[in-house]
Amino acid sequence: NAGVTQTPKFQVLKTGQSMTLQCAQDMNHEYMSWYRQDPGMGLRLIHYSVGAGITDQGEVPNGYNVSRSTTEDFPLRLLSAAPSQTSVYFCASSNLAGVAGETQYFGPGTRLLVL
Amino acid sequence: AQSVTQLDSQVPVFEEAPVELRCNYSSSVSVYLFWYVQYPNQGLQLLLKYLSGSTLVKGINGFEAEFNKSQTSFHLRKPSVHISDTAEYFCAVIPTDSWGKLQFGAGTQVVVTP
Numbered sequence: 265n266a267g268v269t270q271t272p273k274f275q276v277l278k279t280g281q282s283m284t285l286q287c288a289q290d291m292n293h294e295y296m297s298w299y300r301q302d303p304g305m306g307l308r309l310i311h312y313s314v315g316a317g318i319t320d321q322g323e324v325p326n327g328y329n330v331s332r333s334t335t336e337d338f339p340l341r342l343l344s345a346a347p348s349q350t351s352v353y354f355c356a357s358s359n360l361a362g363v364a365g366e367t368q369y370f371g372p373g374t375r376l377l378v379l
Numbered sequence: 380a381q382s383v384t385q386l387d388s389q390v391p392v393f394e395e396a397p398v399e400l401r402c403n404y405s406s407s408v409s410v411y412l413f414w415y416v417q418y419p420n421q422g423l424q425l426l427l428k429y430l431s432g433s434t435l436v437k438g439i440n441g442f443e444a445e446f447n448k449s450q451t452s453f454h455l456r457k458p459s460v461h462i463s464d465t466a467e468y469f470c471a472v473i474p475t476d477s478w479g480k481l482q483f484g485a486g487t488q489v490v491v492t493p
Contacts, residue, residue, distance in 0.1 A: 371422050
């Protein structure tokens with residue numbers, strides 16, 4: 265199993281540009297989520313999904329869109345990039361069977377710089 | 380709402396010495412507790428978690444943590460660290476009835492030197 269994969273690894277954007285961060289998992293996990301990691305702030309939840317066609321907002325959703333058309337994929341879209349979105353983005357997935365107690369598996373991250 | 384406080388942002392430690400990383404949380408509901416580790420330029424991986432039962436939880440790589448409900452703490456310990464334990468460590472909590480919305484602490488950077 266490849267686990268959770270993310271592309272690209274690095275990206276530089278100009279303010280106002282849009283882009284999509286890709287996330288895929290091959291573990292048949294129902295739950296998928298996006299976090300951003302900023303120095304001194306830990307990880308903060310952006311959006312999450314409990315299955316295909318079902319998404320919801322996390323703690324910091326503004327400026328980001330998600331959709332979940334398949335179990336495997338959960339892309340994160342930046343509509344109009346801003347310097348405040350410079351961060352490291354992590355995708356994670358888990359089973360739903362045990363709900364809150366399930367281990368979340370993280371991808372390697374995407375480093376985004378917005379100029 | 381929940382919050383997680385990791386009391387040390389950085390912990391320097393010598394190789395083969397013990398280390399303790401402190402984590403306190405606040406929550407009005409029951410929570411599960413986790414410790415994740417992030418090695419340089421990698422994603423996070425689970426070290427251990429407390430769901431129920433024994434308050435002393437053993438994880439991978441010789442780490443253990445003790446849940447103390449009265450003090451709302453979940454401190455992580457290792458009796459003898461290696462250079463390879465240099466990493467950032469995150470404490471996280473989640474309400475037991477939640478859909479996986481982990482609340483992370485700010486992280487503790489552990490630097491192990493020879």
